[in-house]
Amino acid sequence: MTPAELEVADLCVELIRVDSSNYGDGSGPGERAAAEVVMARLAEVGIEATYLESAPGRGNVITRVEGTDPSLPALLVHGHLDVVPANAADWTVDPFSGEVRDGYIWGRGAVDMKDMDAMMLAVLRQLTRDGRRPRRDLVFAWLADEEAGGTFGAKYLTKHHPGLFEGVTEAISEVGGYSLEVAPSLRLYLIETAQKGLAWMKLVADGTAGHGSMLNSDNAVTEVAKAVARIGSHDWPLAYTPTVRRFLVEIADAYGLPFDEDDPSVLLDRLGPLVRFVGATLRHTANPTQLDAGYKSNVIPGQASAVIDGRFLPGFEDDFFKTIDSLIGPKVRREFVHHDIALETTFDGALVESMIAALKAEDPAARAIPYCMSGGTDNKTFFADLDIRGFGFVPLRLPAGMDFASMFHGVDERVPVDALQFGVRVLERLLLDY
Numbered sequence: 001m002t003p004a005e006l007e008v009a010d011l012c013v014e015l016i017r018v019d020s021s022n023y024g025d026g027s028g029p030g031e032r033a034a035a036e037v038v039m040a041r042l043a044e045v046g047i048e049a050t051y052l053e054s055a056p057g058r059g060n061v062i063t064r065v066e067g068t069d070p071s072l073p074a075l076l077v078h079g080h081l082d083v084v085p086a087n088a089a090d091w092t093v094d095p096f097s098g099e100v101r102d103g104y105i106w107g108r109g110a111v112d113m114k115d116m117d118a119m120m121l122a123v124l125r126q127l128t129r130d131g132r133r134p135r136r137d138l139v140f141a142w143l144a145d146e147e148a149g150g151t152f153g154a155k156y157l158t159k160h161h162p163g164l165f166e167g168v169t170e171a172i173s174e175v176g177g178y179s180l181e182v183a184p185s186l187r188l189y190l191i192e193t194a195q196k197g198l199a200w201m202k203l204v205a206d207g208t209a210g211h212g213s214m215l216n217s218d219n220a221v222t223e224v225a226k227a228v229a230r231i232g233s234h235d236w237p238l239a240y241t242p243t244v245r246r247f248l249v250e251i252a253d254a255y256g257l258p259f260d261e262d263d264p265s266v267l268l269d270r271l272g273p274l275v276r277f278v279g280a281t282l283r284h285t286a287n288p289t290q291l292d293a294g295y296k297s298n299v300i301p302g303q304a305s306a307v308i309d310g311r312f313l314p315g316f317e318d319d320f321f322k323t324i325d326s327l328i329g330p331k332v333r334r335e336f337v338h339h340d341i342a343l344e345t346t347f348d349g350a351l352v353e354s355m356i357a358a359l360k361a362e363d364p365a366a367r368a369i370p371y372c373m374s375g376g377t378d379n380k381t382f383f384a385d386l387d388i389r390g391f392g393f394v395p396l397r398l399p400a401g402m403d404f405a406s407m408f409h410g411v412d413e414r415v416p417v418d419a420l421q422f423g424v425r426v427l428e429r430l431l432l433d434y
Contacts, residue, residue, distance in 0.1 A: 004126035004428065005421040009105060011041065012118035012420060013098035015081075016107035022082035024148035030057025031081040031144040031153075034114075038081070038142045041121050045128045050164070054156035058144045062157070062164050065124070067136040074137035075351070075434065076171035076388060078378060079117040080146030080153060083109040090411045104414040111407040113174045115415045116394045117142055119423045123431060126424075134431050139168055146378050149338065154378040158386055168388050170351050172430075173379050175408070176371070176392025177355075177423075179363075180274055181400040182254045187365045190274075191355060192392025194243040194372035195380045196281060197317055197342030199310035202335045203227050203328060209302035220304040221293045223331045228288045228306045230327040236283040238264070241314050243344055243372045244281050250369040273403040281372040284320045286310040307337060311374060314344035343380040344372070345389050354434035355393055358426045363397055395426035 018034040035051060038061045042049050049063035059081070067074075086095035086108040093099045095108040109115075120140055127134070141164075143153035157164060176192030205227070207220030240248075240261070251267050252259040259267060264282065268275045286308050293304035312320035328334055347370035359366040379390025396419040398404055407413045 001421070002126060002424075003129070004122040004424045007125070008118050008122040008420045008424050009100065009417045011121050012105050012110065012115055012415070013100065013107075015114040015117055016098035016105070016109050017096055019096050020082050021085040021108070022145060022147040023085055028082075028085075030059065032057045032059040034081040035059030035061050035142060035144075038117070038121060041125065045125045047124065047128055052157065052161065054144065054152040058152035060144050060153055060157060061142040063124075063140050064164075065127070065134060065138040065140070067134045067138065069135050070137075072136035073169035074139055074167040075431075076139045076141065076165060076168045076383065077120055077431070078141040078143055078171060078173045079113050079120055080143045080174075080378065081114075081117060082145055082147045083112065083114070084147050084409045092412050095413070100417065103418065104416050105420070106412065106414040108413055110413045110415040111404070112409065112413070113394065115396070115420055115423070116174060119394070119420060119427055122424050123428045126428065127431070132432065135434065137167060138431055139165060143378060150378050150381050154382040158382045162386060165383075165386055165388065168386070171379055171383055171388050171390045172393040173390065174377055174392055174394055175277075175373055175375075177395040178404055179366070179396065179398050180271065181398075185365050186254060186367060187363060187397070188250070188254055189359050189366050189368045189395070190277075190371045191347070191352070191368050192373045193347050193370040194241060194281075194314055194344035195342065195376050196311040196313055196372065196374050198338060198340040198376055199312060199320070200337035200339075201308045201310055201324070202337050203306045203308060203332050204335060205304050205332045207300070207302060207304070210300045212298035212300055216300050219300055220302060221300070223329065224291070224293065224304040224306050227328045227332045228291070228308075230329070231286050231308055231324065232288045234286065234323070234327055236285065238262075238282050239284070239313055239316055240282070241344060241372060243314075243347070243370050244278075246347065247278065247369055247371045250367075254367070272401070273405045276405040277374065278371055280311065280374040281313070284310070284312050284316065284323070285374070286324060312342055314342035314372070317342060340376060340381055341384070343384055343390075345391070351391065351434060354430050355391070358429040358433065359395060361429055362422060362425050395423045396420075397422040
């Protein structure tokens, strides 16, 4: 076992033990302490890195490894250092203990995504100690604020320091590269090539304020409630993007089942808990998440509002908003809380071929397939603005039946130690051979 394989678990534990919870309102501890761990571990092997704070405590770490062939475009390898909050009372272990139990590392960030942060560190430290250089420049970035939109991380860096990404044309990061075991002789590795667009929308209705005991035909609460009910109960039709269609064709082939475009439920059932990752990529979604109205039980307020979390498919944005506006009704207006593009790239090219080769070298039963992610990452949000083609690729060979989907932002988040070691081997092959 290489030094990188031996140390990746310890690096992951060390990062988990740093509470870098991102509450989204600036009240969290920030990423500086986690960034300092990264800087220290890089400095131990003589790697110089750039530390940039976009605001007090919001730390980002970037370093570039020079390749042997300057004619090749550079590759960005990035992870985020922040995590979503965790309520310790809900967990079996302290979520910031980094406890190792039964072959798993437990803790907030074990999957999202201090596992990849540690793998990046372990591989880069190994390459540096061995004096090995990749063919192309590699830009490693450990970023702030991904869990709250990337304002203090990817957005800040791409806007104020775009030169750090000079020559970069492609990137790898979360959420992809993990395995789904079909049989002992076949494991599918899902590589993310598409992400749904994001539309957090505020619905606002203005009405006539008055006493709660009186007749009122211009009630803002009523209008917002009707709009929310229509949107929340709307049955969005199936719509297949190229990525989702190919994913389902591959799933059908792997399980020896037909692909019924009118009813793909038989195929989705075979995915088990992973259906939570991909089930929502067959259609738009719009879920009511917040309501706000009034200040006293006997006062009809003059305004009421609600927030809708909308996610639209790549290539179908106009269709999504046309439907939303028809459901809102004439007395409610729509405002954006946050709006972000949908993105889709093809499953081809030298980087994809190198990912497939690296997986098969470490797992002969591997078959890589593309999939669409229902959420979004820094790959889409800001790096796409620099024309960087992004893929979700955190290579993990998972035990059969592991409920991997529940690990993201879930209680008792954990990752197998041997999956991290597998990931280090795959990542090292990819970065050296591509």
